[in-house]
Amino acid sequence: MISSARLYALLSGLLLVSPLAAQQAAPPDTSRWACGFCVWPLGWRGNFDIGPGWVSDEALKFADYRGLDEAGGWLSMNGEARYLDEAGRFLDLWWTEPALDARRIALRGGQQGAHTVQLGWTEIPHYTGQGARSPFLGVGSGELSLPAGWQSADTTAGLGSLDSALRPVALELQRRNLDLGVRARTASPWRWRVDAQRSERKGTRVLGAGQITFNTSHLPAPVDHRTDRVDLGVDYQGERGHFNAGLGGSWFDNGQQSLAWDNPFTPIAGAEHLRAALEPANRAWTLRMGGAWRARPELRLSGQAGIGEARQDETFLPYSSNPEFEEQPLPRPSLTGKIEALSLNAAGQLDWRPARGFDLTARWRFEDRDNRTPVTEWFPVITDVYQREATLNRPYSFQREQLGLQGRYRAGAGWRLGAGLGRKSIERSLQSVHRSSEDTVWVEMGMGQWAMLDLRLRLEAADRDASPYQPLVDPGLPGNPLMRKFNLAERERSQAVLDADWSLAQGWSLNASARCSDEDYRRSPLGLQSSSTRGLNFGINQSREQGLAWLAWVGYEQIEALIAGQENFMLDWRALSEDEFITWGLGATLPLGSHWQARLDGFEARSQGKIDTAGDPFPALDTRLRNLALRLDYDSGRPWAWQLVLEHERYDSQDWQQGGLAPDSIAAVLTMGVDSPDYSVSVVRVMGSYRFR
């Protein structure tokens, strides 16, 4: 006789596993779901932020990407406006600092569930050197000339008219992007999309060019780039899979084909006027298709394939602007008039979940860069001084293939185990190594949901083999047969990563990460011998709905590389390059009563670079960036709120290589005398924010 207790227990167990308990809920009758308490924000809403700002000093490094390149005041404006109506038509508009060169404006509108149109305008200023000066006239054009009465010499010390001829040059680039996007959903499950972008980049950059190793000049080269991109796509989403196809095109044009300049030094071989080619116009298109199919609930296939082409057909410059060589015929007027580089990309993936908590993924990738540029015999005139013997151009091609298999198991109590194998192989043409392949194995262990602590440890090892190294023979300076280019060389690599995330009560969270990786090229007699990276990150923060919220973080990274060389095939040497970075930051937000809130943010980023060759190290490359910002918000209720922002940023740097050089500091190099950036800048903004709804 079964006791009543056991009987009830049995009934309980049966009910738990019964179809009744496991049955999914029947779809509800939503016609009675009036959503009467739901409030859609119909009409217009948003905020306009406007107010004066003031910058204490002019510093181009400070203004880089930010746009505050002048001391003094500006009208700061930010905001967004949003519209929604009962028919589901919407319009969103937002803007950032329209008065600055780093302005951004975006517009997005359409009909919910039907179509969306997006329009965006972005400007990005980039300043690459403060204090730049040059004696050249015609900056901004493709022809640079020297002022009348210019005195040439063999070295910069002898350029007698240099000081009087120097004029400031603005080394800055301005990128402007106009983006357009359209999304449309016709009869579901089809979706269509069109994306287009025009990107223009204009300004002046530095181009170094000279004659042999005797002398060279840093030239203010014009940048007048335009890139147009169009991407058309269609997506189909079915119950068990989806499919997508896309066609993309990209057209790059350069407003300047070349840069010509008067030789400021004593001409060698009579080359008084020199000319370099700038980036040629090119175009490319890509056709892509992809999709995924769920064959069974536990089995899924996905893949993507693309073919494309890149072409370049710019008319060639002559071999040389030196009159001694101007009669030399070219083998063709342009790069055959039609150059194709065919690329084929494909990827496939199998995801199999054969058992609960266990999944396998197999992945394959293939890429083929088939450069069909014909190989032709050329007779280049090296730096307008001498003509080299016949030289063949090398249109590099390669095929890359990647195979990977990984398995993951989610055991109980939050444990996760994973392991994987992979092989990457690449076949190259016209290079010293025809084929290399790298085998990788990794294991991973994770633990989560134990006292809200999540830990992850990953260990990875890889070994790359390569076919026999066959040094290429080039005209000109003979190469060292012991050199092994690191991307072609045999290599052993290991990596370890440890991550920890700990979510505590009261809104506390901690996170920490440690990583190390080592690459060993021990089979390379010359070239990169080894490289290593060590990194640590630690962060802590507390966020609460009321009261003080704060965060703190610190990061450290060290990158080392050992390079082996040989002087004139005789004297061995080694050089160690080491970079260290330390960053740390604090942030705190504190409500002050019912209307006020204060926020303080500060960080410091320090870097140091050392290069030690043959025991005689270069000076250190030091940078130190510090920033402190205080923000006070006053909110008296709608519609106005106020904001005061005080920011101070300081940057100190010592760059022995690129900073603090006068145009004539180097005997054989006429530089532009760019300063090593140092600044201390304060910014104040008082903003009123008008909110409307």
Added chain:
Amino acid sequence: MTYFAWLACLLPVAATYASEFSSQGADACVICHGAGMPQAAVAIFATAHGSRQDAEAPFAQQQCEQCHGPAAEHLAAVSRGETALPPVNFGAHANTPAAVQDATCLGCHEDHGRGGWMGSAHEAAEVPCAACHQVHAERDRVFDALAQQETCNTCHARRRDDSLKPSSHPLRFGSMSCSSCHDPHNGQHESLLLEASVNDTCFTCHAEKRGPFLWEHAPAAEDCSLCHQVHGSNHPPLLTRRAPLLCQQCHAAADHPGLAYSDADLDDPQANRFVLARGCLNCHSQVHGSNHPSGATLHR
């Protein structure tokens, strides 16, 4: 009745509630999750998810329960003063498994761009959609360039540090964001890149480097990251090392390419031309390739 009798009577009731929808839909939810409440969720009405005109949007179907699952038990427990979560709740630390959360989102969003989610690094690391996305905010933070970086940096803190290095992409002030180069949903491309290769990704903004050139520089044609540290570097412009050492990793020809340069050369007029200013790039400035007939040595 004995304890077990009570248990046996309650179980069918509990089993029924666990899989039943509410009777009022969102109206029942808004009572606790309305505007001004500690767990307010009504900002969703300003988004596409809250649309009633879009037949595929949750609020045109089963409203809150379209994503969170049948809520009858949750409502019953709340009415008794108990704490009980809906069948599906979302977030990095939610008790609903990431795979279940993702299946909810991918039920509608497994289309272009999300097709490569399965087997991707984030999916394998069990990072659910809601770890990054905010469905209940008027504007999802990942669509703001700076807030997106903060989101990514929660796990990828080293990239925050990289953006503060002396040479970096324009991330710090929001001119670019992580999604300018990466698609975090698509594991079919290496390193979750937008395009199939590193170079194709770089060429979307730097098409002037695409070529093809008459004289190519092999590493530049193969992989930009052989010379560039794209997230941030101590060596402008985003180089892994300074020239001449950068170049001497691969070049050791006779004469100046193979010489050991040191501090002693800074004042030597015969040597400092190869070290100071831009090093090798003082002369060999066409390192990405040259289309000049005489550009075989990347001088022109």
